[in-house]
């Protein structure tokens with residue numbers, strides 16, 4: 413058998429593309445509309461340079477960090493992704509890989525595996541919620557996550573139901589029925605290994621979302637059924653955010669904050685952490701890369717809450733750049749999905765190893781033995797790189813006083 417190990421995330425992506433049916437692969441790469449944001453998320457990391465030292469370097473790599481009260485072997489955690497059908501073991505394989513590498517797992521509300529199975533695979537699991545349904549329904553889902561042993565909540569609010577992608581949205585069936593098989597057939601015929609993986613488990617990809625019901629095993633809605641409920645739910649206010657946060661006794665992250673004023677409101681709502689994020693370029697296209705917005709947000713609230721970043725992390729040096737610009741840790745999305753598609757649990761472990769090693773190399777070159785020492789001085793930041801979103805007036809007023 414060919415060596416399944418891959419040397420970069422880019423190679424994992426190539427293998428994922430070869431292995432997955434076109435529609436499934438399309439659902440992973442896709443960003444909304446023109447794809448400006450998804451493109452900028454990765455391009456922006458390429459604009460940042462390093463300022464390495466020559467001698468006197470320490471060959472030590474202390475990458476350990478505690479995020480939302482949980483120790484991790486490195487400042488990288490799994491961002492929740494509601495993607496089905498990449499691999500039969502899905503989020504359980506991802507959770508196992510994360511546990512094997514000592515990092516926390518984020519599980520999407522729209523995931524294909526139950527919170528109970530995922531916590532069993534990785535006790536350091538954070539459950540992600542969207543604002544779907546009534547307050548009672550939301551509480552019931554969070555209560556189920558609590559009973560299952562989830563260690564924290566990630567509330568994701570950056571979603572505006574935009575649709576339309578210039579390169580064409582993938583066809584995602586409501587359920588795997590005859591019509592779906594007919595429409596998928598030509599794609600699947602070209603990807604026999606993917607089908608074989610599912611065939612070995614004697615099941616077809618399951619497009620239900622088991623964590624959207626209050627009790628394990630209760631009949632769950634399909635992805636589209638849940639999406640419809642979400643579209644018809646009222647948009648949450650900042651009071652709702654504070655209310656939701658108060659319902660969870662433990663760490664609580666607000667994911668999808670890009671603006672300084674919103675970061676301050678998140679602090680007022682009592683959150684433990686935020687992730688500076690634009691939903692991997694899947695929300696409002698034209699939003700800048702999250703790494704551009706990070707420095708201003710970290711400067712504004714980084715001494716009050718933990719500031720994480722997600723969007724565009726593809727290598728360990730990207731992790732170093734995000735930390736140098738003020739993030740405590742990063743979360744990854746597509747990078748692990750490609751690893752999962754390429755080689756299941758081992759592929760996700762492979763991706764985490766690459767990130768850890770790449771981060772280590774950057775630390776050695778920069779002469780920083782521990783991750784907490786990375787600083788802006790380690791980077792070459794081109795003029796105009798940073799973007800301060802929101803809160804300009806507030807900042808001026810406080811600067812004057």
Ligand SMILES: Cc1cc2nc3c(=O)[nH]c(=O)nc-3n(C[C@H](O)[C@H](O)[C@H](O)COP(=O)(O)O)c2cc1C
Pocket residue numbers: 439440441453491492493494495520521522540568667689690691692693694722723724725743744745746747
């Ligand atoms: C296919 C896909 C599905 C996603 N589903 C969710 C989700 O269900 N919940 C959520 O909070 N974020 C979701 N995200 C966003 C990720 O958590 C994360 O913010 C994003 O992927 C980070 O960017 P990256 O893919 O460049 O690492 C999804 C992203 C992708 C690519």
